[in-house]
Amino acid sequence: GDSVTQTEGLVTLTEGLPVMLNCTYQSTYSPFLFWYVQHLNEAPKLLLKSFTDNKRPEHQGFHATLHKSSSSFHLQKSSAQLSDSALYYCALSGEGSNAKLTFGKGTKLSVKS
Amino acid sequence: NAGVIQTPRHKVTGKGQEATLWCEPISGHSAVFWYRQTIVQGLEFLTYFRNQAPIDDSGMPKERFSAQMPNQSHSTLKIQSTQPQDSAVYLCASSRGHERLFFGHGTKLSVL
Numbered sequence: 001g002d003s004v005t006q007t008e009g010l011v012t013l014t015e016g017l018p019v020m021l022n023c024t025y026q027s028t029y030s031p032f033l034f035w036y037v038q039h040l041n042e043a044p045k046l047l048l049k050s051f052t053d054n055k056r057p058e059h060q061g062f063h064a065t066l067h068k069s070s071s072s073f074h075l076q077k078s079s080a081q082l083s084d085s086a087l088y089y090c091a092l093s094g095e096g097s098n099a100k101l102t103f104g105k106g107t108k109l110s111v112k113s
Numbered sequence: 114n115a116g117v118i119q120t121p122r123h124k125v126t127g128k129g130q131e132a133t134l135w136c137e138p139i140s141g142h143s144a145v146f147w148y149r150q151t152i153v154q155g156l157e158f159l160t161y162f163r164n165q166a167p168i169d170d171s172g173m174p175k176e177r178f179s180a181q182m183p184n185q186s187h188s189t190l191k192i193q194s195t196q197p198q199d200s201a202v203y204l205c206a207s208s209r210g211h212e213r214l215f216f217g218h219g220t221k222l223s224v225l
Contacts, residue, residue, distance in 0.1 A: 041218075043117075043204070043217055043219070044214075044216045049213070099144050099163065099210055100158055100169055101214060103148075103155055103156035103158070104155060105153075105154060
């Protein structure tokens with residue numbers, strides 16, 4: 001079945017350093033990939049969604065590139081901010097008309113000064 | 114737009130009791146999803162409805178979990194004979210279909 005793997009459970013960074021959160025997936029079709037972010041005591045919300053034309057989505061300084069050859073959609077940011085501390089989930093879309101998302105286990109990003 | 118509303122925010126039950134969780138999706142959204150969130154497993158899909166019809170319940174534990182959507186303005190997730198391993202945050206989300214999911218703040222279920 002479909003699956004998403006996020007290898008790091010916790011990433012701790014110093015403010016100003018680059019961020020890279022890993023996401024790989026397994027699927028028998030060509031899914032859309034997503035990143036959702038959940039700040040403390042808040043609901044998860046969409047951060048990025050992959051495009052069909054290989055453009056690189058960007059939002060709030062974050063970007064991710066879908067590499068179908070390696071089944072990856074890593075999340076990156078050039079300079080971490082304290083406010084980036086949150087739980088990040090990678091997800092893939094369902095096949096065809098199935099709208100459900102399959103999520104990874106999440107990566108907690110902790111940015112320190 | 115109040116977003117997705119989930120009630121209660123916290124629920125404490127004793128082992129073996131029943132728990133019913135409520136979700137009010139965003140008006141106009143045709144799809145409603147239920148997920149379970151734990152530190153160990155992350156966000157686990159449970160079930161989803163489109164236009165009130167059940168579409169995919171592949172994530173639901175078969176014996177004690179059930180979900181319904183009697184009208185377009187609310188869905189319920191019922192857990193019978195709750196067990197300590199059911200303790201988690203249960204998240205409801207809605208969407209217009211193949212677009213972004215809008216999540217509620219969740220119901221934190223604690224089974225003692």
